[in-house]
Amino acid sequence: MGDQVGDRTTGAAAGGSGEGGATGPGRAANAARTAVVWEALAGLLDRLGGGAPLDIVDAGGGTGGAAVPLAELGHRVTVVEPSPDSLAALERRAAERGVRVRGVQGEAGDLTSLFPEGGTDLVLVHNVLEYVEDPLAALREVAGITRPGGAVSLLVTNAVAGTLHRALAGHLTEARTLLEDDRGRWGPGDPVPRRFTRPGVLELIGAAGLTGERVRGVRVFADLVPGHAWEGDAHAGRHLVELEKAAAEHPELLGIATQLHVTAHRP
Template identity: 80%
Template sequence: MTDRTSATATAGGGLGAGGSTGPARAANAARTAVVWDALVELLSRLGHGGPLEIVDAGGGTGGVAVPLAELGHRVTVVEPSPDSLAALERRAAERDVAVRGVQGETRDLASMFEPGSADLVLVHNVLEYVDEPAAALRDVVGITRGGGAVSLLVTNAVAGALHRALAGHIDEAHHLLGDPDGRWGEGDPMPRRFTRQQVLELIGGAGLTGESVRGVRTFADLVPGHAWEGDAHAGQRLVELERSAAEYPELIGVATQLHVVAHRD
């Protein structure tokens, strides 16, 4: 198992960064550092130094899966898009690691994996798009071993209202706060957003026990683009700000995303 410092450095360009450099890479690091820190800590608790069986449900092009494979874990990405799976294969080859990619959705997990066969299942930005979030999470729990964990990342409804208001769309922000799916209107491209309470109810309903909800991208999506210009250290300072903000529950409402590590007893 790689220690936290080197693991963070390894994944700094991996969690969705692609080949970005400069300000784009720094901005991406600020958006992913909190989740990656939580995953590295979780891996050390689950693995006891050995490789884990990890399933990344809806893992896309492997932005998270490939860095996890670089740490020596056995990772399978379940993804409905063949184009994303092809990009995953290229990314893994470029980084010289093995990541298994299979086409499917959360409802297919039971037919792809033995019950309780995964040490960790990632469900990042998936529940926003499935037909039944509660059923999808139950499918995830079905393949998670006792004592294993689920990493859940969802879009925050409250922050969505804040962002619409800051963009000048006051009526849409108001509508979003009252909408059960957290949408600002028919033109909203996001099918669903979640409040903190809804996330906790989903976790409890699936038979998981959750740690505290952490805010992700608390400031990274609010800092104007010109703040990066001519400042080589701005990105790292924003990363540290994001890490600090995640420890303050009062800031959850500002965070674009909510992250929970939940455990199966």
């Protein structure tokens, strides 16, 4: 699950390939969509471990787009993923990069049966809650395996931005439907089962027993600026990366961010 970002139709892994400072046009395009998340993760890793290896679980981690770069930094990473094909691709990706990432077949709702209670330093839940049957139950599973003082990195699709994007595409009726729908869906053909608002995701986090939330906007401009203006231009791509980083914590801009990245802690 976690390999895709946004509406799971564009972009790379939630961690990409860890190339936030890359200079090639393709890498700059990827970095514009992932740099904010990686910057937040870097801060979490430093605060939690101060450079020491951490135990990390990537729930719904797909083919290891985030897990493999974290393993390259020396952390002990386990991916929980329901798809056997994704786990096989994860194994190949890790082998190609010369690192070990443990893969476990399972769902986000299985975490407390797969890991010791309170034994994980950091849990990644990137683009997962949109697809699970019960987001609160899944997040309680996440909280259950997170150690006291440990952290959760949560990435969800933003319902408000989804409304904006449907309207800009000329689908005005669908935009209105999405805006008023409890699940943030624009209709029965919507491929995303659920989107979240900022208040909604914060309420969910609190109900799961997590605290200390910090919310950032991800892809504030990257999905609005026409691709021809930057995707083939490494210089413009770098400027967009810096703009995304600057915009990430502006509360006025959170509404137009395609995704919301929240870091929370277990008390």
